[in-house]
Structures are given as C-alpha cells and as structure tokens.
Amino acid sequence: MLMRLPAFPYCFLFLICSAARLTGQTVLFEEKFNTCSLSPGWTVGSSGYPDIVWYVDEAQNPLILGQSIDGTCMLFVDDNAAGAGAPGYAISFSTPAFDVTPYTTVECTMDVYFRAGQTDYLQILATDGVVETELARFDQYRQNEVNITDGHFTLRHDLSLVSLSPNTRIIIRYTSPTASFGKFAGIDNIRITGTGGGVNCCGSLQYLRDARWMGN
Numbered sequence: 001m002l003m004r005l006p007a008f009p010y011c012f013l014f015l016i017c018s019a020a021r022l023t024g025q026t027v028l029f030e031e032k033f034n035t036c037s038l039s040p041g042w043t044v045g046s047s048g049y050p051d052i053v054w055y056v057d058e059a060q061n062p063l064i065l066g067q068s069i070d071g072t073c074m075l076f077v078d079d080n081a082a083g084a085g086a087p088g089y090a091i092s093f094s095t096p097a098f099d100v101t102p103y104t105t106v107e108c109t110m111d112v113y114f115r116a117g118q119t120d121y122l123q124i125l126a127t128d129g130v131v132e133t134e135l136a137r138f139d140q141y142r143q144n145e146v147n148i149t150d151g152h153f154t155l156r157h158d159l160s161l162v163s164l165s166p167n168t169r170i171i172i173r174y175t176s177p178t179a180s181f182g183k184f185a186g187i188d189n190i191r192i193t194g195t196g197g198g199v200n201c202c203g204s205l206q207y208l209r210d211a212r213w214m215g216n
C-alpha cells in the first residue's frame with residue numbers, strides 16, 4: 001500500500017544539507033607522486049602483454065618533449081617504449097579506498113597529460129566496489145599537444161553523483177589494443193575533498209523515496 005510521507009522530513013534534510021555546505025573541506029585522498037614511487041595502498045592490475053612500461057618519475061623517454069606536468073614526479077605509462085606490433089594490454093591503477101558517505105559534495109581533481117598513438121586510450125573511472133563509472137576518456141580525439149609543457153587537462157568531477165560507498169576508489173586505466181603503437185599518459189596532483197559533513201543527503205533522500213514507494 002502506497003503511503004505518503006509528510007513533507008517535513010524532506011525539508012528537514014534539505015535544511016541540514018544547506019547547513020552542511022557551509023562547513024569546510026575535508027581532504028579524503030591526495031597524491032602528488034612526489035616520492036617518485038607508488039605509495040602504499042595503491043593496487044596495480046594488468047592483463048595481456050607482460051612487459052608494460054610504467055613508472056612514477058619524470059618521463060624518461062626522450063621523444064616526450066618536456067619531462068613532466070609541473071616539474072615533479074608523476075605516474076607515467078609509456079606505450080611508445082613497448083614498440084610497434086607489441087601485444088595488447090590493459091593496466092589499471094586503483095587508489096586506496098575512501099569514504100564519500102558523510103559528504104554532500106566530493107570533488108575529485110587531477111592533472112592528465114595524454115598523447116595518442118593509433119588506438120590507445122586512457123580512462124579515468126570511479127568505482128563503488130560494484131559499478132565502474134567512466135569520468136573521462138582520452139584517445140586520438142581528445143589529447144594534448146606534443147610538448148607536455150604546452151598544457152594538460154585538469155579534471156574536476158563530483159564523486160557524490162556516482163558513488164554512495166564508504167569504499168570508493170578512482171581507477172586510472174590505460175589500454176593499448178594489440179599492435180596499437182601508442183604514446184604516453186601522465187597523471188599527477190590527484191586530490192579528493194569532501195564538503196558538507198555529518199549527513200549523506202543523497203543517501204538519506206533516496207532512503208525516504210524508497211520508503212515511500214515501498215509503502216514502509
């Protein structure tokens with residue numbers, strides 16, 4: 001039986017949400033790669049070609065014009081080093097888990113340099129542990145100039161729109177299909193901040209909607 005919930009719980013939650021937005025930011029995760037090694041908590045998984053060239057450093061390939069995004073170490077995948085005709089592969093770098101549930105807004109920013117070659121592509125994804133959501137994709141149609149110092153992409157996404165999980169992660173996935181002679185991808189300055197503490201408005205409102213339609 002469908003029961004109509006009174007309006008006041010919604011109003012109450014909106015008031016809480018509005019008040020929460022006035023609070024400061026909490027840094028949930030930050031990675032600048034400036035130790036020049038992959039920090040504990042990251043996981044790396046790959047399939048296909050076993051000799052994928054990647055590292056945390058300034059770029060070592062002399063073909064890349066400019067060695068880093070901002071003069072510091074970064075996460076770098078170098079498919080150009082694998083050479084033409086190399087077997088296909090995909091490699092995924094997953095951040096440590098962080099909890100988005102206490103916040104109304106969870107801003108994720110990062111710097112990305114991508115230089116395309118043939119059909120290679122780079123995806124930035126968010127996962128709640130079950131579903132992966134693509135936040136951005138870079139390929140031959142969306143790439144940077146030859147010189148890395150001429151510019152890069154700065155991403156900005158609200159993760160509260162794609163995950164309600166206490167175990168949210170960002171995945172950086174580089175894919176080079178078989179015989180695709182790709183180039184480079186660099187990632188730096190990942191920062192995830194939560195704004196609005198004390199209540200997960202999306203989750204609470206969803207609960208009220210579910211309760212209404214379930215007749216509970």
Ligand SMILES: [Ca+2]
Binds near residue numbers: 032033034072073
């Ligand atoms: Ca850096």
Ligand SMILES: [Ca+2]
Binds near residue numbers: 083
């Ligand atoms: Ca390749």
